[in-house]
Structure formats: C-alpha cells, structure tokens
Amino acid sequence: xxxxxxxxxxxxxxxxxxxxxxxxxxxxxxxxxxxxxxxxxxxxxxxxxxxxxxxxxxxxxxxxxxxxxxxxxxxxxxxxxxxxxxxxxxxxxxxxxxxxxxxxxxxxxxxxxxxxxxxxxxxxxxxxxxxxxxxxxxxxxxxxxxxxxxxxxxxxxxxxxxxxxxxxxxxxxxxxxxxxxxxxxxxxxxxxxxxxxxxxxxxxxxxxxxxxxxxxxxxxxxxxxxxxxxxxxxxxxxxxxxxxxxxxxxxxxxxxxxxxxxxxxxxxxxxxxxxxxxxxxxxxxxxxxxxxxxxxxxxxxxxxxxxxxxxxxxxxxxxxxxxxxxxxxxxxxxxxxxxxxxxxxxxxxxxxxxxxxxxxxxxxxxxxxxxxxxxxxxxxx
Amino acid sequence: xxxxxxxxxxxxxxxxxxxxxxxxxxxxxxxxxxxxxxxxxxxxxxxxxxxxxxxxxxxxxxxxxxxxxxxxxxxxxxxxxxxxxxxxxxxxxxxxxxxxxxxxxxxxxxxxxxxxxxxxxxxxxxxxxxxxxxxxxxxxxxxxxxxxxxxxxxxxxxxxxxxxxxxxxxxxxxxxxxxxxxxxxxxxxxxxxxxxxxxxxxxxxxxxxxxxxxxxxxxxxxxxxxxxxxxxxxxxxxxxxxxxxxxxxxxxxxxxxxxxxxxxxxxxxxxxxxxxxxxxxxxxxxxxx
Amino acid sequence: xxxxxxxxxxxxxxxxxxxxxxxxxxxxxxxxxxxxxxxxxxxxxxxxxxxxxxxxxxxxxxxxxxxxxxxxxxxxxxxxxxxxxxxxxxxxxxxxxxxxxxxxxxxxxxxxxxxxxxxxxxxxxxxxxxxxxxxxxxxxxxxxxxxxxxxxxxxxxxxxxxxxxxxxxxxxxxxxxxxxxxxxxxxxxxxxxxxxxxxxxxxxxxxxxxxxxxxxxxxxxxxxxxxxxxxxxxxxxxxxxxxxxxxxxxxxxxxxxxxxxxxxxxxxxxxxxxxxxxxxxxxxxxxxxxxxxxxxxxxxxxxxxxxxxxxxxxxxx
Numbered sequence: 001x002x003x004x005x006x007x008x009x010x011x012x013x014x015x016x017x018x019x020x021x022x023x024x025x026x027x028x029x030x031x032x033x034x035x036x037x038x039x040x041x042x043x044x045x046x047x048x049x050x051x052x053x054x055x056x057x058x059x060x061x062x063x064x065x066x067x068x069x070x071x072x073x074x075x076x077x078x079x080x081x082x083x084x085x086x087x088x089x090x091x092x093x094x095x096x097x098x099x100x101x102x103x104x105x106x107x108x109x110x111x112x113x114x115x116x117x118x119x120x121x122x123x124x125x126x127x128x129x130x131x132x133x134x135x136x137x138x139x140x141x142x143x144x145x146x147x148x149x150x151x152x153x154x155x156x157x158x159x160x161x162x163x164x165x166x167x168x169x170x171x172x173x174x175x176x177x178x179x180x181x182x183x184x185x186x187x188x189x190x191x192x193x194x195x196x197x198x199x200x201x202x203x204x205x206x207x208x209x210x211x212x213x214x215x216x217x218x219x220x221x222x223x224x225x226x227x228x229x230x231x232x233x234x235x236x237x238x239x240x241x242x243x244x245x246x247x248x249x250x251x252x253x254x255x256x257x258x259x260x261x262x263x264x265x266x267x268x269x270x271x272x273x274x275x276x277x278x279x280x281x282x283x284x285x286x287x288x289x290x291x292x293x294x295x296x297x298x299x300x301x302x303x304x305x306x307x308x309x310x311x312x313x314x315x316x317x318x319x320x321x322x323x324x325x326x327x328x329x330x331x332x333x334x335x336x337x338x339x340x341x342x343x344x345x346x347x348x349x350x351x352x353x354x355x356x357x358x359x360x361x362x363x364x365x366x367x368x369x370x371x372x373x374x375x376x377x378x379x380x381x
Numbered sequence: 382x383x384x385x386x387x388x389x390x391x392x393x394x395x396x397x398x399x400x401x402x403x404x405x406x407x408x409x410x411x412x413x414x415x416x417x418x419x420x421x422x423x424x425x426x427x428x429x430x431x432x433x434x435x436x437x438x439x440x441x442x443x444x445x446x447x448x449x450x451x452x453x454x455x456x457x458x459x460x461x462x463x464x465x466x467x468x469x470x471x472x473x474x475x476x477x478x479x480x481x482x483x484x485x486x487x488x489x490x491x492x493x494x495x496x497x498x499x500x501x502x503x504x505x506x507x508x509x510x511x512x513x514x515x516x517x518x519x520x521x522x523x524x525x526x527x528x529x530x531x532x533x534x535x536x537x538x539x540x541x542x543x544x545x546x547x548x549x550x551x552x553x554x555x556x557x558x559x560x561x562x563x564x565x566x567x568x569x570x571x572x573x574x575x576x577x578x579x580x581x582x583x584x585x586x587x588x589x590x591x592x593x594x595x596x597x598x599x600x601x602x603x604x605x606x607x608x609x610x611x612x613x614x615x616x617x618x619x620x621x622x623x624x625x626x627x628x629x630x631x632x633x634x635x636x637x638x639x640x641x642x643x644x645x646x647x648x649x650x651x652x653x654x655x656x657x658x659x660x661x662x663x664x665x666x667x668x669x670x
Numbered sequence: 671x672x673x674x675x676x677x678x679x680x681x682x683x684x685x686x687x688x689x690x691x692x693x694x695x696x697x698x699x700x701x702x703x704x705x706x707x708x709x710x711x712x713x714x715x716x717x718x719x720x721x722x723x724x725x726x727x728x729x730x731x732x733x734x735x736x737x738x739x740x741x742x743x744x745x746x747x748x749x750x751x752x753x754x755x756x757x758x759x760x761x762x763x764x765x766x767x768x769x770x771x772x773x774x775x776x777x778x779x780x781x782x783x784x785x786x787x788x789x790x791x792x793x794x795x796x797x798x799x800x801x802x803x804x805x806x807x808x809x810x811x812x813x814x815x816x817x818x819x820x821x822x823x824x825x826x827x828x829x830x831x832x833x834x835x836x837x838x839x840x841x842x843x844x845x846x847x848x849x850x851x852x853x854x855x856x857x858x859x860x861x862x863x864x865x866x867x868x869x870x871x872x873x874x875x876x877x878x879x880x881x882x883x884x885x886x887x888x889x890x891x892x893x894x895x896x897x898x899x900x901x902x903x904x905x906x907x908x909x910x911x912x913x914x915x916x917x918x919x920x921x922x923x924x925x926x927x928x929x930x931x932x933x934x935x936x937x938x939x940x941x942x943x944x945x946x947x948x949x950x951x952x953x954x955x956x957x958x959x960x961x962x963x964x965x966x967x968x969x970x971x972x973x974x975x976x977x978x979x980x981x982x983x984x985x986x987x
Contacts, residue, residue, distance in 0.1 A: 033950045034953070035912075035950075076908065077904070092696070203598070209641065212637050213641070233499075478965045481961075611783060646798070653794070
C-alpha cells in the first residue's frame with residue numbers, strides 16, 4: 001500500500017501541463033525558406049512541424065506545451081539578423097535552432113549575444129563559427145554539427161588508405177570552400193597529393209568540361225563536396241565519361257535522397273564512400289514518419305534539426321525545469337552547457353567549453369542501391 | 382589534342398541548348414520587338430511538362446517531347462493573350478520589367494507546385510555510351526545536336542516557304558508596311574509566340590535527360606540566351622544561333638582550360654567585349670530575322 | 671502651416687526610437703531593426719531612381735556598385751584597420767570611379783544593349799566576388815566588420831543605427847531633390863523624355879546620363895559601407911542580381927521618378943513581408959504579381975494610383 005502511494009507521488013510530476021497551467025515553451029527554427037537554398041529551409045520547417053505534433057501528443061516538454069515558430073533567414077547575414085530578432089522579439093521564443101547557412105549563422109551570432117537568447121546550430125559549416133562561440137566570445141551560441149576542420153583529419157586518414165593523389169570538386173559556397181580548404185590541409189598531413197581543386201555553382205548542370213579536366217589530371221581519387229541534387233547529375237556524367245577514380249564524398253550523396261534521384265540506374269552510385277554525421281539509417285523511425293507525412297525521401301537538413309531538437313534542446317529544457325525551476329532563455333542556456341547525452345543516433349552530444357559538441361563521423365558506402373555504414377569515428381577536439 | 386576535341390564536343394551540346402533558347406528570344410524580338418525576360422521560364426515549364434509526360438504519364442520519349450513542345454505552344458498563346466497584349470505597345474522598360482515580374486511569379490509558383498527537389502528524366506539514349514576513339518559521350522548528345530540542326534533547318538524552311546513564316550520575316554523588316562499591306566499583324570504575333578515557346582519546350586525535352594529540371598533552371602539560361610541574341614545582332618536569328626554556339630564552346634573551353642568556377646562569366650565577358658567593339662553585333666545590324 | 675508639418679514630421683522621425691518603445695515595447699528592437707533596413711533600402715532605391723527615373727537609363731548594374739562599396743569598406747576596416755569615415759569615403763569614391771569606368775563604354779550603347787551590358791557587368795562582379803576567395807573571402811564571408819565610429823561617437827545600439835540610417839536617407843533625399851529640380855533636373859528630364867529634342871536644344875545627353883549614373887553609383891557604394899557597418903558580416907550574396915529585382919520592385923511599386931513614391935515603395939517592400947506573414951515563396955509570387963500589375967496598369971507606381979483613388983474619392987464626396 002505504501003509502495004503504491006510512493007509510486008503515485010513519483011508519477012505525479014509526469015502529469016500533463018493542463019493540470020499544472022505552466023506557460024508554453026517556445027522553440028524557434030530559422031533557416032533559408034526562400035531563395036536558391038529554399039530546399040534546406042523546407043526540410044527544417046517540415047521537421048519542426050513533425051516535432052511539435054510528436055511532443056505535444058506526449059504531453060509537451062517538462063509539462064509545458066510546445067510551440068514552434070519559424071523564420072526565414074534567406075541564407076544571408078542580414079536575413080540571419082532579421083530571423084533572430086523576429087523570433088526573439090515578436091514570437092518571444094526561448095531558444096533558437098538554426099541557421100543552416102553559415103552566412104546567416106555569422107550574422108545571427110552577435111544578435112543572440114545582444115538579446116541573450118540561446119541559439120543551437122544544427123548545420124552551419126564555416127569553421128569561423130567555432131572560433132566565435134563559447135569561451136571564444138559568445139556564450140549564447142552552440143553548435144552540434146562538426147565542421148570540416150574537425151572531420152577532415154579523420155576522413156583524410158581514411159582516404160589515404162585507398163589513394164595517394166586526389167582532385168577536390170566542391171560546390172561554390174561556404175560549405176564547399178570551407179571543406180576544400182580543410183581537406184587540402186589535411187591531405188597534406190597524410191601524404192595525399194592534391195592535384196587540383198574545382199568549384200561549381202549549385203544547380204548548374206554541365207560538369208563535363210570539369211570531368212575532362214579531371215581525366216587529364218588523372219588522380220587516383222576524387223573528393224566530391226556536393227549535395228544529392230547535384231551529385232546525381234554529376235555521377236551520370238562521371239560514368240558517361242568513363243572515369244574510374246575512387247570516389248569519396250562530403251555532403252549528401254550517401255542518402256536516400258540521392259538513391260531516389262538515381263533509382264533508374266542504381267549502379268550509378270556504386271563505390272561512393274561518404275563521410276557525414278547524419279544518415280537516415282541512424283534513425284529509421286524518423287525516416288518512416290517523414291516518408292509517411294511528406295511522401296518524399298527524408299532530408300539531411302530536417303534530420304539534423306530534429307536531432308538537435310531532441311537530443312540537445314529538449315534535454316536542456318527538461319534540465320532547466322528540474323534544476324532551476326523555470327524555463328527561460330537564461331536557464332536553457334545554462335542547462336545546455338551541462339547536458340550530456342551519450343547515446344543519441346549521432347553519438348554523444350555534450351558541449352565543451354567552446355559550446356561545440358563532438359558527435360560521430362560516419363563512413364557510408366553506396367552500393368547496389370543500398371547504403372552501408374562502414375565505420376563510426378568519434379571526432380576529437 | 383583529343384582533350385581539346387572532347388571539350389569542343391561538350392561545347393556543342395551547350396551551344397545547341399543556348400541556340401534553341403536564343404532562337405525563341407531572337408524571333409520574339411525580331412518579329413514583335415519584344416524583350417521577354419521570362420523566356421527561361423518557358424524552358425523550365427517545358428521541362429516540367431516533359432517530365433510529367435515522360436516520367437509520370439509514361440509516354441515514350443518522342444511523344445513526351447512532342448507533348449512538351451505542344452503544351453508550351455499553348456502556354457505561349459495564353460501568355461501572349463494576357464501579358465504581352467498589355468505591354469506590346471509600351472516602352473521597352475515596361476516590357477523588361479513586366480516580363481521580369483512574370484518570371485518571378487512563374488519561378489516561385491513552380492517551387493510551390495513542383496517543390497524544390499530537382500526532377501531527373503534519364504532516357505535509354507542518355508544512359509547508353511558511344512565511344513569515338515578516346516572520346517566517350519552519351520548517344521543522347523548526338524540526338525541533341527542532330528535535333529537542333531533539324532529544328533533550325535525546319536525553321537529556315539518555315540520562314541522562307543510558309544505564309545505565316547514569310548509574314549514573320551516581313552514583320553521583322555517593316556511592321557508598318559505589313560499592316561498597310563493587309564498582313565494580320567495580331568495573328569503573326571500570336572504565331573511567333575507559340576513558336577518561340579514551343580522551341581523552348583522542345584529544347585527542354587531534348588536537354589533535360591542530360592541535366593535535370595528544377596524551378597530556378599531558367600534564370601541563368603535567360604541571361605545567356607540574351608547574351609547570344611545581343612552578340613548575334615538583336616533580332617537576327619541566324620546570328621543568335623551562331624553566337625550561342627560560340628558562347629557554348631567558349632564556355633566549355635574556359636571551364637576545361639582556365640577555371641571551371643569562372644565559366645559562367647565567359648558568356649557575359651564575350652557579350653561585353655562584343656558590345657564594346659561592335660555594338661551592332663558580330664554580324665552587323667541586319668534587318669529581319 | 672507647411673513648415674509646422676515638416677518640423678513635426680522631422681521631430682517625429684528623430685523620436686522614432688521613443689515612439690516605438692512607447693507603442694510596442696516588447697518588440698521595439700525588432701521594429702527598429704526593420705526601420706533601419708527600410709531606411710537603407712530607401713536610400714539605395716533613391717540612388718537607383720536617379721538613374722532609372724530621372725535620366726531614363728534602365729541600368730541593371732546597381733548591386734555591383736553597392737557591392738564594390740561594401741567590400742571596399744569591409745576589407746579596409748578588417749584588413750587595413752581604416753577608421754569608419756575613411757572607409758566610407760573610399761567606398762563612395764571607388765564605386766563612383768567604377769561607374770565612370772563602366773559608364774563611358776556602356777552609354778555608347780542603345781537601350782536594350784545598355785541594359786544587357788550593365789547586367790553583364792553586374793553578373794561578372796558577382797562572379798568575381800564569389801570566386802576571388804583570396805581577396806574577398808568568397809562564400810566564407812568577411813566577418814568581424816567593426817561597428818561605425820565617427821571620432822568619439824560610436825554607433826552601437828539600435829536607436830543610434832536608426833539615426834545614422836535616417837541621416838543617410840535624408841542626405842540622399844536632399845541630394846536627390848537638389849539634382850532633380852531646378853535647371854539640372856530639367857536637363858535630366860529632357861534627356862529622359864526626348865533625347866533627340868534635348869540634343870537639338872544643346873543638352874549633352876551623355877554628360878547628364880553619366881552624372882546621374884556616377885552619383886547614383888557613388889551613393890550606392892556609400893550605402894554599402896553603412897550596410898556592412900550595421901550587419902558586420904559580408905557575403906557575396908549581397909551582390910546578387912536579386913538585389914536589382916528588389917530595387918525595381920521598390921522603385922516601380924512606389925513611383926518611379928518621385929521621391930515620395932520611392933520612399934513609400936521602400937516602406938511597403940520592407941514592411942509588407944512583416945504584415946503579410948505568408949510563406950516566403952508566396953511572398954515572391956505576390957511581389958511579382960504586384961509589380962506586373964503596377965507596371966502594366968500604372969507605371970508611375972502605387973503612389974499615383976493611390977492619389978488618383980483619393981481624388982476620385984474627394985470628387986465623389
């Protein structure tokens with residue numbers, strides 16, 4: 001009898017928010033919802049919508065109803081500023097997940113510091129961001145994803161086992177440029193000779209002149225820094241020209257999205273080995289729910305936003321409620337510095353004193369229309 | 382040497398694409414004196430029409446291509462009746478801005494309707510490789526080149542031999558005289574629009590199997606086609622075709638030998654150079670299409 | 671009576687930070703931020719309208735001059751540690767010089783060729799800014815651009831930025847007004863409306879076109895310097911051709927050739943997305959449609975349309 005009462009008393013705090021009347025917890029998602037990169041913002045928006053439904057069906061977070069807000073940063077620094085200000089001042093969110101694109105991230109960082117609102121970045125890749133957050137000057141910025149400076153050493157070591165020379169082919173934006181710089185340096189350290197770097201604009205379609213150049217240069221391997229939508233066209237032309245280099249990738253080639261684009265001829269992707277930090281296969285339930293809801297293959301940008309929400313922001317909200325008794329921008333920020341989630345699909349999420357998390361690098365191989373995780377590498381500081 | 386040849390072959394595919402799109406632009410400017418900044422969107426919509434017919438409805442390739450061209454011809458007529466009628470007699474500023482506005486509307490409606498994920502439409506020919514010595518290319522590229530030549534030939538015949546075609550040429554030379562002589566100026570304008578749009582749709586059906594279709598594909602294409610039209614001499618169709626091939630090959634060579642990242646600048650640099658040196662275009666200020 | 675209205679208006683504008691704090695205290699920083707952007711866009715649109723509205727040259731090169739000024743100010747501040755005022759002067763000067771260099775060959779061209787040539791210049795500038803990574807940082811962006819400091823005066827808070835932006839748009843407006851009225855304005859308009867007649871009357875069209883073009887470009891460069899002082903990060907996206915599209919929307923929606931119209935256009939353009947709160951893609955559909963309707967039905971712009979509506983209303987009453 002006493003045990004029953006004790007159990008009931010323990011179970012009491014888990015009752016839904018309605019019974020306690022706590023204010024809702026508000027989370028803002030900022031991404032590029034218009035402009036040339038609108039496809040990334042769409043993924044983030046869809047993820048946010050699904051997460052709101054999922055958590056409110058479970059009774060909210062820490063007994064509070066979840067309200068999700070979205071802002072468009074247009075992929076530019078000024079847009080990042082506007083998105084943060086809108087989410088903070090108009091929607092009055094407690095925490096921001098964003099901004100997907102480095103230009104917007106860089107623009108947003110001084111503002112989250114000014115407004116004292118925590119921002120957890122799910123996929124901005126510019127290494128400069130790491131130099132700016134945490135004890136480096138901005139305690140309100142956090143980042144879950146690694147940048148290529150962090151991935152390069154591990155991936156380059158892996159590539160060096162298979163090739164002694166390489167050409168880097170990268171998309172002409174912050175992601176591609178940052179990756180190219182990081183791998184050029186990392187390749188040098190492991191003895192892979194970089195025979196050249198080429199940049200292409202996203203959405204352009206004729207890679208053949210570039211491929212002919214690669215053929216002439218004759219490296220043993222190519223490192224592709226590109227997303228699925230460009231990668232599928234690229235691989236068709238790669239095979240068309242009969243190139244036989246080993247293919248390594250950073251981007252979103254080892255994804256269901258890519259497999260969907262090449263479904264007419266799955267062998268197009270055979271042999272691609274990609275280093276990434278998110279894959280549909282690490283979270284099959286999310287993939288299933290996404291496919292059911294949106295009828296298109298699951299997307300990396302939505303996936304990372306969901307992981308960031310589930311395994312960084314939600315734990316922080318819960319910790320804030322438990323430890324400080326209230327959920328607001330300051331307590332969430334403080335809680336973020338303390339969370340330690342060792343078993344998330346992307347590895348361990350724990351922010352160091354530079355507010356950066358060190359998740360796992362996945363090496364994924366594409367073969368016969370299937371994705372196979374070859375290796376998981378814990379990233380170092 | 383083989384390398385150079387291969388790059389030139391790439392340039393021919395690009396050139397065929399630019400030439401087909403530029404021809405439509407040149408026709409519209411030549412016959413009706415209209416600047417159409419939304420022409421690239423005709424290509425984009427033609428691409429989606431082709432995708433729908435080929436991938437979704439399962440039509441065989443030639444039928445799907447015909448559907449794309451026909452659908453765009455109908456769209457061209459509708460566009461002429463609505464947007465163009467209203468701006469045909471206005472200054473070219475108004476025409477440029479109005480067509481630019483429709484370009485924005487069409488691109489963003491395409492994002493809403495079709496989504497941002499690109500559509501791929503590979504065909505058997507685009508996956509089958511032909512080996513010529515050391516050069517490998519998909520059979521589909523040969524198709525593109527052959528089709529382009531056939532289309533230009535047919536256009537030439539159309540303009541020289543058919544009543545409507547001859548009226549188009551006459552209108553491009555002297556519109557007032559045409560009206561005086563009794564040419565149905567309105568009908569010829571409509572026909573020009575339908576033809577231009579059909580050309581864009583056909584180009585999309587031809588080229589999409591090698592690349593992909595997405596809402597923004599028309600933007601850069603419009604600009605490069607304009608560059609070709611200017612370099613060829615505003616309104617002179619043959620000039621535009623030649624200029625388009627020059628730009629396509631120059632772009633491939635620049636991409637292959639100078640820098641791939643800067644290749645898009647080539648078209649504009651060529652255009653600027655021609656504008657500075659011969660403002661009337663490479664082939665002089667010709668009267669008529 | 672009018673003087674009182676003007677003075678009240680001016681005082682009102684200066685007092686905006688307090689008015690906003692009083693009316694919407696919880697959102698005041700966001701509103702001020704939007705107002706700063708509006709003022710900067712308004713200034714930029716006015717500098718563009720000098721060329722488009724008053725001498726009738728449809729230049730598509732304006733973002734290039736804005737970008738040249740922005741990059742000049744950003745690089746001088748971060749790499750060479752130039753003080754803000756010097757960077758601003760350099761931005762204005764370099765943009766103006768670029769316009770001079772580009773204008774001479776461009777203005778030899780007729781109409782369509784001029785537009786396409788200017789567009790070509792804008793595209794090449796954008797491509798260079800993106801790819802000359804060693805110099806411009808390309809897509810990796812220039813970060814850490816310092817906030818403006820004029821001597822002991824440091825511009826850091828939003829109200830201070832508002833006053834800076836307000837000063838900028840007022841300065842540009844005054845210059846715009848001065849250039850487009852009096853004899854100079856009449857010369858501009860003669861060139862715009864009937865170049866042949868103007869030439870017959872002894873008005874050198876080229877001289878006046880170049881004057882408007884260079885001044886417009888120099889102003890755009892200056893606004894670029896202010897922009898990077900406010901946002902503190904500069905990426906090549908700021909130079910994209912889409913900036914021209916935005917400027918065309920503002921100028922034509924508001925009223926080409928009219929100071930009040932252009933300013934109204936800037937307010938509409940920046941405020942509308944906030945009021946509409948529709949999905950961003952739909953917002954662009956709406957802009958495009960509005961632009962199309964306005965330019966077809968009433969190329970003078972929204973302001974004239976509203977005034978006509980007002981007159982009709984007054985007559986009915």
